[in-house]
Each structure stands twice: as C-alpha cells, then as structure tokens.
Amino acid sequence: MGRITPLLWLLFSAGGTVAALLFPVHLVLTGLAFPLGWLEAPSYEFLHRLLTHPMIRLYLFVLISLPLFHWAHRFRYTLYDGLQLKHLTELIAVLCYGVAFLGTAMTAYLLWNIP
Amino acid sequence: MPSTVALTVARYRPERESEPTFQTYEIPFRKDWVVLDALNHVKDELDGSLSFRWSCRMGVCGSCGMKVNGTPKLTCATFLSDYVPAPIRVEPLDYFPVVRDLVVDLTDFMRKLKQVKPWIIRTEEKPPAEGEYLQTPDQLDTYKQFSMCINCMLCYSACPIYGLEPSFIGPAAIALAQRYNMDSRDEGAAERLKILSEHDGIWQCTFVGECTKVCPKHVDPAGAIQQYKLTGATRWVKSLLLPWGTR
Numbered sequence: 178m179g180r181i182t183p184l185l186w187l188l189f190s191a192g193g194t195v196a197a198l199l200f201p202v203h204l205v206l207t208g209l210a211f212p213l214g215w216l217e218a219p220s221y222e223f224l225h226r227l228l229t230h231p232m233i234r235l236y237l238f239v240l241i242s243l244p245l246f247h248w249a250h251r252f253r254y255t256l257y258d259g260l261q262l263k264h265l266t267e268l269i270a271v272l273c274y275g276v277a278f279l280g281t282a283m284t285a286y287l288l289w290n291i292p
Numbered sequence: 293m294p295s296t297v298a299l300t301v302a303r304y305r306p307e308r309e310s311e312p313t314f315q316t317y318e319i320p321f322r323k324d325w326v327v328l329d330a331l332n333h334v335k336d337e338l339d340g341s342l343s344f345r346w347s348c349r350m351g352v353c354g355s356c357g358m359k360v361n362g363t364p365k366l367t368c369a370t371f372l373s374d375y376v377p378a379p380i381r382v383e384p385l386d387y388f389p390v391v392r393d394l395v396v397d398l399t400d401f402m403r404k405l406k407q408v409k410p411w412i413i414r415t416e417e418k419p420p421a422e423g424e425y426l427q428t429p430d431q432l433d434t435y436k437q438f439s440m441c442i443n444c445m446l447c448y449s450a451c452p453i454y455g456l457e458p459s460f461i462g463p464a465a466i467a468l469a470q471r472y473n474m475d476s477r478d479e480g481a482a483e484r485l486k487i488l489s490e491h492d493g494i495w496q497c498t499f500v501g502e503c504t505k506v507c508p509k510h511v512d513p514a515g516a517i518q519q520y521k522l523t524g525a526t527r528w529v530k531s532l533l534l535p536w537g538t539r
C-alpha cells in the first residue's frame with residue numbers, strides 16, 4: 178500500500194476537486210432548475226444525442242469515477258481512524274478502493290455501450 | 293459580570309498521586325485577565341505548588357499552550373471574559389506525557405522537529421565577504437506564513453492522527469519543513485522530502501484540518517501538508533515516468 182499512496186492521494190484530491198466544482202452545477206440544474214421550471218428541461222432525445230459525442234462520455238466518466246476514489250479514500254480513513262479498525266486495515270483498503278474500481282469499470286462499460 | 297470565577301485545574305503530582313485529578317480555585321474575575329493571569333494568581337496567592345510553563349505573556353514564546361475548556365489554546369491570549377460566567381477548566385495538552393500538573397514532556401516534538409532539518413541547507417556556503425543572500429519581498433511572502441510558527445504544539449494536541457499514531461511527524465514540523473523548502477536561499481528540499489515522504493511523514497495526514505483551526509499564529513499547517521503531498525505525488529509520478537531521471 179505504501180508504494181501507491183501518492184497515486185491514491187492524487188485520485189482522492191482530483192476527485193475532491195471534481196466533486197466540489199462540478200457536482201453543484203449538476204445538482205442545481207437537474208435538482209432545482211429543471212424540475213422547478215427555472216430553465217426549460219432538455220428532451221430525452223437531445224440528451225441522448227449529446228451522449229453520442231465521445232467528449233461528453235469522457236466528461237461523464239471523469240465526473241463519476243474520480244469522486245468514487247475520493248469517497249473510497251475518505252471512507253477508508255473514516256473506518257480506519259474513526260471506528261478504530263486498525264487491525265482490518267488491508268481488508269478496508271481493498272473494499273473501499275475495490276468499490277471505487279468496480280464503479281469505475283461499470284461506468285466505463287455503460288458509457289461505452291450507449292447505442 | 294460576576295466578581296469571581298471557578299477555575300478548575302488538572303493536577304498531577306507523581307510523588308502523591310498515580311492518576312491526574314482536578315482542583316478548583318475561586319479566583320477574582322477581571323475583564324483584562326487572560327487564563328495565564330488566573331493561573332499566576334493561583335500560584336502567587338492561593339497554591340504555590342501549581343506547576344505550569346510560561347514566559348513571554350504575549351503570544352511569542354509558545355510556552356503556555358494548554359487545553360482551556362477542551363480546546364488547545366495559548367493561555368496568554370485567552371481571556372477569562374470569553375468564558376464567564378461558565379466555569380473554566382484548564383488541562384495539559386493532549387497526547388503528550390504529563391510531567392507535572394500542566395507541564396508536558398516536549399521530547400517527542402523536539403526530536404521530530406530536528407528530523408525535518410528546519411534550517412537553511414546550502415550545498416555550498418558562499419564566503420561572508422560576498423555578502424548576504426538577497427531575497428525579494430515576493431520570495432519572502434511565499435514562506436513567511438509558515439515561518440510564524442512558535443512551536444507551541446497546539447496543533448499536535450488538536451491532531452487526532454497524532455493521538456492515534458504517535459509516530460506521525462505532525463503538523464508543526466511539516467509546516468516548518470515547508471517553510472525552509474520554499475525559502476529561495478535553501479537547497480535542502482530533496483533531503484527533507486526523503487524524510488517526509490515516508491509513511492510517518494505527510495501521508496499519515498488525513499486532512500482533518502484541526503491543526504489550522506487551533507493555530508494561534510495562523511500558520512495553516514494543514515495547507516502546508518497538502519502542498520507537500522502535491523510535491524511528493526508529483527515526484528512519484530515523475531519517478532514512474534522517468535525512472536532514471538530522479539535517482
């Protein structure tokens with residue numbers, strides 16, 4: 178684990194940046210502006226057409242995957258330090274980063290297979 | 293405002309008791325008194341056996357750090373009036389062995405401080421005849437904030453990681469390492485990175501941020517550690533991409 182700590186931290190901080198900067202935009206748009214009618218909601222066909230562009234897929238991949246690693250890192254230390262589960266350190270790390278990795282793989286699979 | 297205030301102080305006299313206890317003193321309340329004045333009042337007028345460290349009384353020496361109502365504070369800069377009428381409770385800093393009453397053992401911190409080499413390292417000193425190492429105001433500004441540290445150790449007492457992992461080098465030492473790394477006159481950054489990129493260095497920190505919150509000199513150790521992590525991670529990526537370049 179020690180060898181790749183810098184990588185895990187880079188993913189953590191990149192994920193935090195993405196979550197902090199981009200999530201609020203999506204939350205305001207899809208959570209408030211569209212349902213409350215402040216902005217006209219885009220149609221399904223329009224969004225589907227957007228998704229055919231590779232840059233949009235890449236954007237969604239980054240938007241979903243990096244924050245998963247942010248969560249994994251933070252949750253790992255929450256379990257490790259917060260709940261004092263020092264003896265389970267390897268298991269916790271594998272579970273947390275494993276979930277983030279699975280989520281990333283699933284995101285890639287779904288985005289790749291959009292018709 | 294009340295005329296007196298109850299000051300509860302942690303006592304530990306190893307020759308008399310095996311566990312720390314608490315003792316409460318009724319002291320006069322004065323608006324211009326800080327907690328240190330109250331402790332000195334106890335020492336001078338009520339109980340000469342109370343032990344605590346202090347020196348400058350003006351937030352420069354960093355000797356009088358204690359926990360006031362549970363929060364690490366410089367007692368010379370913590371006014372009674374911020375707490376009264378509630379009682380005030382003074383305890384020694386967390387996570388350090390208590391020597392006596394409010395006095396803690398600094399050995400661990402001193403050892404760690406020395407480890408990170410908080411002094412200017414030059415590969416070659418120029419002879420004094422060639423004059424000083426000059427620095428622009430901009431160059432000074434890059435590290436000035438970190439140089440305000442007075443080694444009061446409040447950040448260690450506030451850091452839950454230091455409490456859980458005593459081997460962690462800790463906030464002040466890392467901030468001071470960064471203070472010298474960013475000094476334009478210094479050439480020791482690589483030497484320090486070797487020590488700080490170890491497990492007990494920057495990577496132990498999980499960015500709780502309490503160190504920055506309690507720092508009486510606004511040093512922002514948490515910021516220093518995150519900056520340092522970026523340096524460490526960048527170096528790691530470089531060593532991966534150019535394995536022959538960083539040896």
